[in-house]
Amino acid sequence: MPEKEGSCVGLNEPRLVVRKFLARPQPEGVGAVVRRSIGRFELRYFDPFLVLDEFSVTAPAGFPDHPHRGFETVTYMLQGAVKHEDFDGHRGTIGAGDLQWMTAGRGIVHSEMPAAQGTQKGLQLWINLSSKYKMIEPRYQEISSKDIAEATKDGIKVRVIAGEALGTKSAVYTRTPTMYLDFTLEPGAHLQQPIPESWNAFVYVLEGEGIFGRLKSSPVNAHHLLLLGSGDGLEAWNKSSKLLRFILVGGEPLCEPLVQFGPFVMNTQEEIDRTIDDFENYTNGFEKARHWRSESGLTQDF
Numbered sequence: 676m677p678e679k680e681g682s683c684v685g686l687n688e689p690r691l692v693v694r695k696f697l698a699r700p701q702p703e704g705v706g707a708v709v710r711r712s713i714g715r716f717e718l719r720y721f722d723p724f725l726v727l728d729e730f731s732v733t734a735p736a737g738f739p740d741h742p743h744r745g746f747e748t749v750t751y752m753l754q755g756a757v758k759h760e761d762f763d764g765h766r767g768t769i770g771a772g773d774l775q776w777m778t779a780g781r782g783i784v785h786s787e788m789p790a791a792q793g794t795q796k797g798l799q800l801w802i803n804l805s806s807k808y809k810m811i812e813p814r815y816q817e818i819s820s821k822d823i824a825e826a827t828k829d830g831i832k833v834r835v836i837a838g839e840a841l842g843t844k845s846a847v848y849t850r851t852p853t854m855y856l857d858f859t860l861e862p863g864a865h866l867q868q869p870i871p872e873s874w875n876a877f878v879y880v881l882e883g884e885g886i887f888g889r890l891k892s893s894p895v896n897a898h899h900l901l902l903l904g905s906g907d908g909l910e911a912w913n914k915s916s917k918l919l920r921f922i923l924v925g926g927e928p929l930c931e932p933l934v935q936f937g938p939f940v941m942n943t944q945e946e947i948d949r950t951i952d953d954f955e956n957y958t959n960g961f962e963k964a965r966h967w968r969s970e971s972g973l974t975q976d977f
Contacts, residue, residue, distance in 0.1 A: 690906035706736025710901035743779035755795030772820025780962030830864030876925035
């Protein structure tokens, strides 16, 4: 019998690492720096994932007023805090360990700017939406750090941002079926995490050094993205003397045509052209952008 998704038990066919990238720093926004691993020239798209950025931003740098349409952004803070606000009056602060899952849908214009002293660090993942959901009304799911589901077993700690692990489930609703797990392995720990076989999945290493896929593989350290091949789950080992922390993300492929123009992601060029017209003319979801400016008052080119 196949093991229950999210348990830490044997796998029939562990996934192997099929590609590996080092995410190198590059400028983004206004004065910010990101390490982009998905959405770069070597890996434009990993269905359903459009972008994965590990970002670092210190005031006055940031991500000022900019639009989105056709996908979701998932912001997970690792250090410091970011203040966000949008043209519909939604605003708040995401602190260390907090999560914001934003469905841009038919249109959002928002800003994301530092809200604390020093350097703010986090991850932002862009998840594509199926054609039937691209023009839905925007919505937010925001979860404070204390409310993110966690579990610990045999030297493994997991924060369950989406999906299930170690018998613990997230309350986050994923319109595109997605798992997003933040693992910390103590020295000597061994993880076996099931992944639905039809899903694409990857690992991004945040700190430490780990072995992924098979025990004889070479260790991988921070800022590396690992694309996983076919199989029913991930095996990982921490053979070092320090903590290993990484995220495991998986999602059901949409298998739909993709046309992207910066922050707009649709299925056809005609839809992209219409989106640009909507944004420039403040119509069809972008009406409130006409008179709105964030507190920063800056606008990000796209």
